[in-house]
Amino acid sequence: MRKGLTWFNVTSIALGFAFLYIPILILVIYSFNASRLVTVWAGFSTQWYWALLENDQLIDAAWVTLRIAFFSSLVATVLGTMAALALTRYGRFWGRSLFSGMIYAPLVMPEVITGLSLLLLFVAVNFDRGFWTVLLAHITFTMCFVAVVVQSRLVTFDRALEEAALDLGCPPFKTFFTITLPLILPAVVSGFMLAFTLSLDDLVIASFTTGPGATTLPMRIYSQVRLGVTPEINAVCTILIAIVTVVVIVASIVTKRAENLRQAEERAALQG
Amino acid sequence: MAMAGEKGRGRYLVLAVPYLWLVALFLAPFLIVFKISLSQDAIAQPPYTPLLDLSDGWAGFTDYLSQLSFDNYAYVLDFSNEFIQAYGSSLIIASISTVLLLLVGYPIAYGMARAPRSMQPTLLMLVILPFWTSFLIRVYAWIGILSPEGLLNQGLMALGIINEPLELLNTDIAVYIGIVYSYLPFMVLPLYSALEKLDLTLLEAAADLGCPPTKAFWTITFPLSLPGVAAGALLCFIPAVGEFVIPDLLGGSNTLMIGKSLWTEFTVNRSWTVSSAVAVLLLLVLVVPIVIYQNVQQRELEAGK
Numbered sequence: 001m002r003k004g005l006t007w008f009n010v011t012s013i014a015l016g017f018a019f020l021y022i023p024i025l026i027l028v029i030y031s032f033n034a035s036r037l038v039t040v041w042a043g044f045s046t047q048w049y050w051a052l053l054e055n056d057q058l059i060d061a062a063w064v065t066l067r068i069a070f071f072s073s074l075v076a077t078v079l080g081t082m083a084a085l086a087l088t089r090y091g092r093f094w095g096r097s098l099f100s101g102m103i104y105a106p107l108v109m110p111e112v113i114t115g116l117s118l119l120l121l122f123v124a125v126n127f128d129r130g131f132w133t134v135l136l137a138h139i140t141f142t143m144c145f146v147a148v149v150v151q152s153r154l155v156t157f158d159r160a161l162e163e164a165a166l167d168l169g170c171p172p173f174k175t176f177f178t179i180t181l182p183l184i185l186p187a188v189v190s191g192f193m194l195a196f197t198l199s200l201d202d203l204v205i206a207s208f209t210t211g212p213g214a215t216t217l218p219m220r221i222y223s224q225v226r227l228g229v230t231p232e233i234n235a236v237c238t239i240l241i242a243i244v245t246v247v248v249i250v251a252s253i254v255t256k257r258a259e260n261l262r263q264a265e266e267r268a269a270l271q272g
Numbered sequence: 273m274a275m276a277g278e279k280g281r282g283r284y285l286v287l288a289v290p291y292l293w294l295v296a297l298f299l300a301p302f303l304i305v306f307k308i309s310l311s312q313d314a315i316a317q318p319p320y321t322p323l324l325d326l327s328d329g330w331a332g333f334t335d336y337l338s339q340l341s342f343d344n345y346a347y348v349l350d351f352s353n354e355f356i357q358a359y360g361s362s363l364i365i366a367s368i369s370t371v372l373l374l375l376v377g378y379p380i381a382y383g384m385a386r387a388p389r390s391m392q393p394t395l396l397m398l399v400i401l402p403f404w405t406s407f408l409i410r411v412y413a414w415i416g417i418l419s420p421e422g423l424l425n426q427g428l429m430a431l432g433i434i435n436e437p438l439e440l441l442n443t444d445i446a447v448y449i450g451i452v453y454s455y456l457p458f459m460v461l462p463l464y465s466a467l468e469k470l471d472l473t474l475l476e477a478a479a480d481l482g483c484p485p486t487k488a489f490w491t492i493t494f495p496l497s498l499p500g501v502a503a504g505a506l507l508c509f510i511p512a513v514g515e516f517v518i519p520d521l522l523g524g525s526n527t528l529m530i531g532k533s534l535w536t537e538f539t540v541n542r543s544w545t546v547s548s549a550v551a552v553l554l555l556l557v558l559v560v561p562i563v564i565y566q567n568v569q570q571r572e573l574e575a576g577k
Contacts, residue, residue, distance in 0.1 A: 006386075008489065009383035009384075012380055012382070013383040019453070020398075020399070021402070027413040027416065034396070062418075079293055083294075085286055097298075101566060103294070105298075108506070108507065108565055110511055110514020110554065112551070113514060120301060120304045120305055121297070121300060121301040121304050143290065151573060172283075195403075201407050204516055204517065208538075223515060229416050229419070237409040240409060245401065251534075268298065
């Protein structure tokens with residue numbers, strides 16, 4: 001077997017990416033269609049984007065969704081990072097398998113189960129459903145994704161750096177913020193972004209746990225999609241795709257640059 | 273904070289906060305679901321009975337226990353209510369989708385792992401990028417493509433392959449396409465990370481000793497990628513069993529899937545007790561694959577140490 005690509009490899013990659021991207025591309029193209037019929041091309045137009053500006057319901061929903069996504073992913077990042085530290089650093093502790101079970105299970109748990117169980121909890125403790133219940137629900141399921149991302153960085157982490165700081169009398173709390181955190185930061189940032197997009201994207205859990213006045217964007221899109229394909233929805237989707245694409249690309253360039261810088265510094269430190 | 277050998281309150285806090293959070297918002301809700309699955313529907317707030325009233329002391333508790341019933345389970349397991357069929361068809365659809373995902377995902381992951389080192393981060397990013405864009409959007413995109421007057425039918429008719437539009441939307445085929453499309457990154461990523469670690473000298477040795485490439489693939493590459501196959505398959509299979517959005521938007525009225533049944537039972541029939549029983553039984557069906565998945569994950573992380 002030769003190293004490098006064969007025609008078979010190239011074809012499978014090309015077909016795979018075509019399969020992944022063509023549907024999204026079609027959706028974006030048809031958001032600029034002048035016709036209301038989504039299947040007939042009638043010339044270029046941006047009218048559906050202007051129509052969105054007058055759709056107050058949609059703008060409200062987008063605002064609610066963004067706030068929930070931002071705050072839930074912030075808390076989830078803190079909790080998830082703590083959970084990852086506990087899982088990688090604490091060795092054996094009482095109830096460890098229960099803890100790791102509760103971290104891994106939500107990753108694959110069908111959303112209908114998570115959503116229903118959280119709703120029944122909120123009802124049982126008489127918690128008014130709305131913004132806050134969705135926020136709590138989103139923190140709960142996204143923190144597990146953060147924990148797994150951060151954990152995978154922590155297992156390859158060189159403990160000697162921390163130990164050196166501790167030996168030199170640096171308090172543990174300070175050691176974490178000056179040594180550990182900067183080194184695992186790329187993983188923490190990608191954990192945050194993962195939590196943010198998962199929250200932004202969630203329909204099922206939010207539908208179960210929400211209440212009056214807290215309709216999220218996926219819930220709005222879903223109720224309109226059920227009525228059929230419309231160019232307005234294509235326009236909303238295109239905007240979301242554009243935002244996510246830009247954020248992901250910028251973030252990956254930034255973390256890559258930070259990584260290169262760090263490596264260069266390490267090399268310089270070793271030489272000097 | 274959280275350093276080994278350090279004894280202090282900080283150390284306990286780092287563990288206690290996420291631990292208690294998950295106990296309160298992940299574990300406790302399941303116990304409530306279990307409890308409600310043994311209750312009966314009532315026209316009240318909350319809409320089920322009996323309620324546990326501890327003010328009556330022990331008598332209240334035994335009274336409560338005596339009112340619990342397995343009626344909801346009997347109802348769900350009754351063949352004529354179609355829940356059993358929904359569990360069965362969810363498992364079948366999820367299994368077929370997982371096999372399709374392996375067939376589609378393996379060549380992609382394999383190609384990526386063989387690509388020049390410098391290209392791999394870009395390819396990886398291109399696989400992950402669609403995953404970041406909304407799940408709902410990706411399912412929605414297929415409605416426009418698969419509908420009778422959609423682009424796929426238009427294209428096939430223009431090419432003269434078919435004369436009449438194919439019935440694709442609202443069929444099980446559309447559900448398979450939807451699942452394969454949405455879950456593909458979850459299959460490709462674990463496969464890629466397993467294949468990327470593969471020691472190529474093993475294949476060179478096989479070739480030097482006269483082993484044909486196909487045989488080398490089946491005796492060396494594939495067995496060594498099995499951890500990735502297992503992780504990818506479980507990562508796709510388990511959520512697919514409980515999938516709701518895809519069968520709801522792409523499937524037909526006769527597409528039975530348990531996630532959809534649960535949702536309908538809850539939102540349309542408004543029976544909290546029956547939906548809880550459906551959820552408990554779904555969890556029982558998934559417990560074995562979930563435990564296997566946890567072990568695979570754990571081993572993968574330990575191996576990275």
